[in-house]
Amino acid sequence: MLSSIFSSSTVPLLEQVVNFTEARHGVLAGNIANLDTPGYKTRDLSPELFQAQLREAVEARSAPPIQSSSIGQYGNYESPHSTGPVSRVDRNLAAFDAVKNSYKSILRHDGVDVSMENQVNQIVKNQTEHNLAVGILSNQFRLLRAAISERVA
Amino acid sequence: MLTSFDISTSALVAQRARLNTISSNIANMSTTRNERGEPEPFIPRYVTFQTDTDQTSYGGGSGVKVGSVEYSQEPPRMKYEPGHPDADAQGYVKYPAVDMTMEFVDALEASRSYEANVGVIEVSKNIMENTLRIIA
Numbered sequence: 001m002l003s004s005i006f007s008s009s010t011v012p013l014l015e016q017v018v019n020f021t022e023a024r025h026g027v028l029a030g031n032i033a034n035l036d037t038p039g040y041k042t043r044d045l046s047p048e049l050f051q052a053q054l055r056e057a058v059e060a061r062s063a064p065p066i067q068s069s070s071i072g073q074y075g076n077y078e079s080p081h082s083t084g085p086v087s088r089v090d091r092n093l094a095a096f097d098a099v100k101n102s103y104k105s106i107l108r109h110d111g112v113d114v115s116m117e118n119q120v121n122q123i124v125k126n127q128t129e130h131n132l133a134v135g136i137l138s139n140q141f142r143l144l145r146a147a148i149s150e151r152v153a
Numbered sequence: 154m155l156t157s158f159d160i161s162t163s164a165l166v167a168q169r170a171r172l173n174t175i176s177s178n179i180a181n182m183s184t185t186r187n188e189r190g191e192p193e194p195f196i197p198r199y200v201t202f203q204t205d206t207d208q209t210s211y212g213g214g215s216g217v218k219v220g221s222v223e224y225s226q227e228p229p230r231m232k233y234e235p236g237h238p239d240a241d242a243q244g245y246v247k248y249p250a251v252d253m254t255m256e257f258v259d260a261l262e263a264s265r266s267y268e269a270n271v272g273v274i275e276v277s278k279n280i281m282e283n284t285l286r287i288i289a
Contacts, residue, residue: 121162
Protein backbone atom coordinates (compact mmCIF):
# COMPACT_ATOMS: atom_id res chain seq x y z
CA MET A 1 0.00 0.00 0.00
CA LEU A 2 2.82 2.34 0.90
CA SER A 3 4.65 1.60 -2.30
CA SER A 4 1.60 2.57 -4.31
CA ILE A 5 1.47 5.91 -2.49
CA PHE A 6 5.04 6.68 -3.46
CA SER A 7 5.06 5.20 -6.92
CA SER A 8 1.95 7.03 -8.01
CA SER A 9 3.74 10.35 -7.51
CA THR A 10 7.00 11.66 -8.92
CA VAL A 11 8.97 10.32 -5.94
CA PRO A 12 10.69 7.42 -7.80
CA LEU A 13 11.58 9.77 -10.63
CA LEU A 14 13.10 12.37 -8.32
CA GLU A 15 14.90 9.61 -6.44
CA GLN A 16 16.69 8.69 -9.66
CA VAL A 17 17.63 12.32 -10.28
CA VAL A 18 19.04 12.68 -6.76
CA ASN A 19 20.95 9.40 -7.12
CA PHE A 20 22.43 10.50 -10.41
CA THR A 21 23.45 13.99 -9.27
CA GLU A 22 25.05 12.49 -6.17
CA ALA A 23 27.02 9.97 -8.21
CA ARG A 24 28.08 12.66 -10.67
CA HIS A 25 29.15 14.96 -7.86
CA GLY A 26 31.49 12.25 -6.61
CA VAL A 27 33.06 11.85 -10.04
CA LEU A 28 33.48 15.62 -10.50
CA ALA A 29 34.99 15.93 -7.02
CA GLY A 30 37.52 13.32 -8.09
CA ASN A 31 38.44 15.49 -11.06
CA ILE A 32 39.11 18.46 -8.79
CA ALA A 33 41.16 16.28 -6.45
CA ASN A 34 43.30 15.13 -9.40
CA LEU A 35 43.85 18.54 -10.98
CA ASP A 36 47.63 18.18 -10.63
CA THR A 37 47.87 14.44 -11.24
CA PRO A 38 50.06 13.80 -14.29
CA GLY A 39 48.32 11.79 -16.99
CA TYR A 40 44.94 11.99 -15.31
CA LYS A 41 42.01 11.99 -17.68
CA THR A 42 38.88 13.90 -16.73
CA ARG A 43 35.97 11.67 -15.86
CA ASP A 44 32.33 12.47 -16.06
CA LEU A 45 28.91 10.87 -16.09
CA SER A 46 26.81 11.77 -19.09
CA PRO A 47 23.76 13.82 -18.06
CA GLU A 48 22.43 13.44 -21.62
CA LEU A 49 22.47 9.65 -21.40
CA PHE A 50 20.82 9.82 -18.00
CA GLN A 51 18.12 12.17 -19.27
CA ALA A 52 17.45 9.89 -22.24
CA GLN A 53 17.18 6.80 -20.03
CA LEU A 54 14.97 8.67 -17.61
CA ARG A 55 12.68 9.84 -20.40
CA GLU A 56 12.37 6.26 -21.65
CA ALA A 57 11.54 5.07 -18.15
CA VAL A 58 8.96 7.80 -17.67
CA GLU A 59 7.35 7.00 -20.99
CA ALA A 60 7.25 3.29 -20.16
CA ARG A 61 5.73 4.15 -16.82
CA SER A 62 2.99 6.38 -18.17
CA ALA A 63 2.03 3.89 -20.89
CA PRO A 64 -1.51 2.57 -20.37
CA PRO A 65 -1.62 -0.78 -18.53
CA ILE A 66 -2.45 -3.91 -20.49
CA GLN A 67 -5.88 -4.91 -19.31
CA SER A 68 -7.37 -8.27 -20.07
CA SER A 69 -10.98 -8.11 -21.28
CA SER A 70 -12.16 -10.71 -18.74
CA ILE A 71 -11.46 -8.36 -15.85
CA GLY A 72 -14.25 -5.90 -15.51
CA GLN A 73 -14.20 -2.32 -14.37
CA TYR A 74 -13.97 -3.29 -10.70
CA GLY A 75 -12.12 -6.53 -11.25
CA ASN A 76 -8.80 -4.83 -10.66
CA TYR A 77 -9.51 -4.25 -7.01
CA GLU A 78 -10.45 -7.87 -6.37
CA SER A 79 -7.36 -9.43 -7.83
CA PRO A 80 -4.31 -7.44 -6.80
CA HIS A 81 -1.86 -10.23 -7.66
CA SER A 82 -2.91 -10.55 -11.32
CA THR A 83 -2.88 -7.82 -13.96
CA GLY A 84 -4.44 -5.32 -11.59
CA PRO A 85 -3.07 -1.96 -10.53
CA VAL A 86 -0.51 -3.40 -8.10
CA SER A 87 1.29 -5.41 -10.76
CA ARG A 88 1.26 -2.33 -12.94
CA VAL A 89 3.07 -0.45 -10.19
CA ASP A 90 5.68 -3.21 -9.98
CA ARG A 91 6.29 -3.11 -13.69
CA ASN A 92 6.52 0.66 -13.61
CA LEU A 93 9.15 0.67 -10.90
CA ALA A 94 11.13 -1.87 -12.90
CA ALA A 95 11.27 0.69 -15.71
CA PHE A 96 13.68 2.72 -13.58
CA ASP A 97 16.19 -0.13 -13.34
CA ALA A 98 17.55 0.74 -16.76
CA VAL A 99 18.18 4.30 -15.59
CA LYS A 100 20.72 3.07 -13.06
CA ASN A 101 22.90 1.76 -15.88
CA SER A 102 23.33 5.27 -17.22
CA TYR A 103 25.45 6.25 -14.27
CA LYS A 104 27.67 3.24 -14.35
CA SER A 105 29.15 4.28 -17.69
CA ILE A 106 31.93 6.72 -17.00
CA LEU A 107 32.96 9.06 -19.79
CA ARG A 108 36.63 9.79 -20.21
CA HIS A 109 37.83 12.87 -21.97
CA ASP A 110 41.37 13.34 -23.18
CA GLY A 111 43.20 16.16 -21.50
CA VAL A 112 42.01 18.89 -23.85
CA ASP A 113 39.57 20.88 -21.79
CA VAL A 114 40.78 19.97 -18.32
CA SER A 115 40.38 23.14 -16.34
CA MET A 116 39.30 23.92 -12.85
CA GLU A 117 36.85 26.51 -14.14
CA ASN A 118 35.01 24.01 -16.31
CA GLN A 119 34.90 21.44 -13.54
CA VAL A 120 33.56 23.92 -11.01
CA ASN A 121 30.99 25.05 -13.57
CA GLN A 122 29.80 21.46 -13.96
CA ILE A 123 29.67 21.02 -10.19
CA VAL A 124 27.56 24.15 -9.74
CA LYS A 125 25.09 23.04 -12.42
CA ASN A 126 24.94 19.54 -10.97
CA GLN A 127 24.35 20.97 -7.50
CA THR A 128 21.52 23.14 -8.78
CA GLU A 129 19.84 20.10 -10.29
CA HIS A 130 20.29 18.20 -7.03
CA ASN A 131 18.83 21.04 -4.98
CA LEU A 132 15.86 21.26 -7.32
CA ALA A 133 15.12 17.54 -7.08
CA VAL A 134 15.56 17.42 -3.30
CA GLY A 135 13.38 20.52 -2.94
CA ILE A 136 10.53 19.05 -4.94
CA LEU A 137 10.96 15.72 -3.13
CA SER A 138 10.60 17.31 0.30
CA ASN A 139 7.59 19.21 -0.99
CA GLN A 140 5.99 15.90 -2.00
CA PHE A 141 6.54 14.50 1.46
CA ARG A 142 5.18 17.66 3.02
CA LEU A 143 1.98 17.19 1.02
CA LEU A 144 1.77 13.55 2.12
CA ARG A 145 2.28 14.55 5.74
CA ALA A 146 -0.43 17.16 5.40
CA ALA A 147 -2.79 14.51 4.04
CA ILE A 148 -1.96 12.00 6.78
CA SER A 149 -2.22 14.46 9.65
CA GLU A 150 -5.18 16.25 8.05
CA ARG A 151 -3.55 19.50 8.91
CA VAL A 152 -1.70 22.10 6.86
CA ALA A 153 1.91 21.71 7.90
CA MET B 154 19.61 29.90 -17.37
CA LEU B 155 22.36 27.32 -17.18
CA THR B 156 24.04 28.71 -20.32
CA SER B 157 24.95 31.87 -18.42
CA PHE B 158 27.23 29.68 -16.33
CA ASP B 159 28.91 28.38 -19.46
CA ILE B 160 29.41 31.89 -20.78
CA SER B 161 30.95 33.14 -17.55
CA THR B 162 33.12 30.02 -17.38
CA SER B 163 34.40 30.62 -20.91
CA ALA B 164 35.50 34.09 -19.76
CA LEU B 165 37.25 32.59 -16.73
CA VAL B 166 39.15 30.17 -18.95
CA ALA B 167 40.09 32.94 -21.40
CA GLN B 168 41.27 35.33 -18.69
CA ARG B 169 43.32 32.57 -17.09
CA ALA B 170 45.00 31.90 -20.46
CA ARG B 171 45.77 35.63 -20.70
CA LEU B 172 47.27 35.60 -17.20
CA ASN B 173 49.38 32.59 -18.17
CA THR B 174 50.93 34.39 -21.15
CA ILE B 175 51.56 37.45 -18.99
CA SER B 176 53.37 35.39 -16.36
CA SER B 177 55.36 33.71 -19.13
CA ASN B 178 56.34 37.13 -20.52
CA ILE B 179 57.48 38.34 -17.10
CA ALA B 180 59.28 35.08 -16.31
CA ASN B 181 61.20 35.35 -19.57
CA MET B 182 62.05 39.03 -19.21
CA SER B 183 65.79 38.35 -19.35
CA THR B 184 65.80 35.24 -21.55
CA THR B 185 68.39 35.62 -24.28
CA ARG B 186 68.33 32.10 -25.68
CA ASN B 187 65.64 30.01 -27.31
CA GLU B 188 64.64 26.48 -26.27
CA ARG B 189 67.52 24.98 -28.31
CA GLY B 190 70.06 27.13 -26.46
CA GLU B 191 70.80 29.37 -29.46
CA PRO B 192 71.21 33.10 -28.81
CA GLU B 193 67.77 34.38 -29.79
CA PRO B 194 65.76 36.58 -27.39
CA PHE B 195 62.37 35.47 -26.14
CA ILE B 196 59.51 37.08 -28.06
CA PRO B 197 56.67 38.31 -25.80
CA ARG B 198 53.30 36.69 -26.48
CA TYR B 199 49.83 38.15 -26.30
CA VAL B 200 46.48 36.39 -26.53
CA THR B 201 43.62 37.72 -28.61
CA PHE B 202 40.06 36.99 -27.59
CA GLN B 203 37.17 36.30 -29.92
CA THR B 204 33.48 35.69 -29.33
CA ASP B 205 32.63 32.01 -29.10
CA THR B 206 29.48 31.27 -31.04
CA ASP B 207 29.48 27.68 -29.72
CA GLN B 208 28.18 29.08 -26.47
CA THR B 209 25.24 31.35 -27.02
CA SER B 210 22.36 32.01 -24.72
CA TYR B 211 18.80 32.99 -25.35
CA GLY B 212 18.93 36.77 -25.71
CA GLY B 213 22.07 36.92 -27.84
CA GLY B 214 24.72 36.49 -25.16
CA SER B 215 27.79 34.66 -26.35
CA GLY B 216 30.93 33.33 -24.72
CA VAL B 217 34.57 34.13 -25.35
CA LYS B 218 37.54 32.03 -26.36
CA VAL B 219 41.20 32.57 -27.05
CA GLY B 220 41.36 33.31 -30.78
CA SER B 221 45.10 33.20 -31.26
CA VAL B 222 48.41 33.75 -29.52
CA GLU B 223 50.25 36.59 -31.25
CA TYR B 224 53.95 37.35 -31.07
CA SER B 225 55.11 40.84 -30.25
CA GLN B 226 56.38 42.91 -33.20
CA GLU B 227 58.62 45.05 -30.98
CA PRO B 228 62.33 44.91 -31.83
CA PRO B 229 64.42 43.40 -29.02
CA ARG B 230 65.97 45.67 -26.41
CA MET B 231 69.70 46.13 -27.17
CA LYS B 232 71.96 46.22 -24.13
CA TYR B 233 75.72 46.85 -24.29
CA GLU B 234 77.34 43.89 -22.50
CA PRO B 235 80.54 42.91 -24.28
CA GLY B 236 81.39 40.21 -21.76
CA HIS B 237 78.08 38.37 -22.22
CA PRO B 238 78.37 35.03 -24.08
CA ASP B 239 75.36 35.97 -26.26
CA ALA B 240 76.75 39.40 -27.27
CA ASP B 241 77.01 40.15 -30.99
CA ALA B 242 80.14 41.49 -32.78
CA GLN B 243 79.44 45.04 -31.55
CA GLY B 244 79.08 43.85 -27.96
CA TYR B 245 75.29 44.21 -27.80
CA VAL B 246 72.99 41.59 -26.25
CA LYS B 247 69.39 41.28 -27.48
CA TYR B 248 66.93 41.21 -24.58
CA PRO B 249 63.20 40.53 -24.93
CA ALA B 250 61.04 43.64 -25.45
CA VAL B 251 58.98 43.02 -22.33
CA ASP B 252 57.46 46.19 -20.88
CA MET B 253 56.94 45.36 -17.24
CA THR B 254 54.52 48.24 -16.59
CA MET B 255 52.31 47.12 -19.47
CA GLU B 256 52.45 43.50 -18.33
CA PHE B 257 51.43 44.35 -14.79
CA VAL B 258 48.58 46.59 -15.93
CA ASP B 259 47.40 43.75 -18.19
CA ALA B 260 47.71 41.26 -15.33
CA LEU B 261 45.67 43.50 -13.07
CA GLU B 262 43.03 43.87 -15.77
CA ALA B 263 42.90 40.11 -16.33
CA SER B 264 42.54 39.36 -12.66
CA ARG B 265 39.82 42.02 -12.24
CA SER B 266 37.96 40.54 -15.24
CA TYR B 267 38.26 37.12 -13.63
CA GLU B 268 36.78 38.50 -10.41
CA ALA B 269 34.00 40.23 -12.33
CA ASN B 270 33.04 36.98 -14.01
CA VAL B 271 33.05 35.13 -10.71
CA GLY B 272 30.69 37.87 -9.51
CA VAL B 273 28.40 37.28 -12.49
CA ILE B 274 28.33 33.54 -11.73
CA GLU B 275 27.40 34.39 -8.15
CA VAL B 276 24.53 36.58 -9.38
CA SER B 277 23.30 33.85 -11.76
CA LYS B 278 23.40 31.38 -8.90
CA ASN B 279 21.38 33.69 -6.67
CA ILE B 280 18.79 34.23 -9.38
CA MET B 281 18.44 30.50 -9.85
CA GLU B 282 18.18 29.80 -6.14
CA ASN B 283 15.42 32.38 -5.90
CA THR B 284 13.59 30.73 -8.79
CA LEU B 285 13.85 27.36 -7.08
CA ARG B 286 12.35 28.86 -3.95
CA ILE B 287 9.05 29.24 -5.82
CA ILE B 288 8.57 25.52 -6.35
CA ALA B 289 10.72 23.92 -3.68
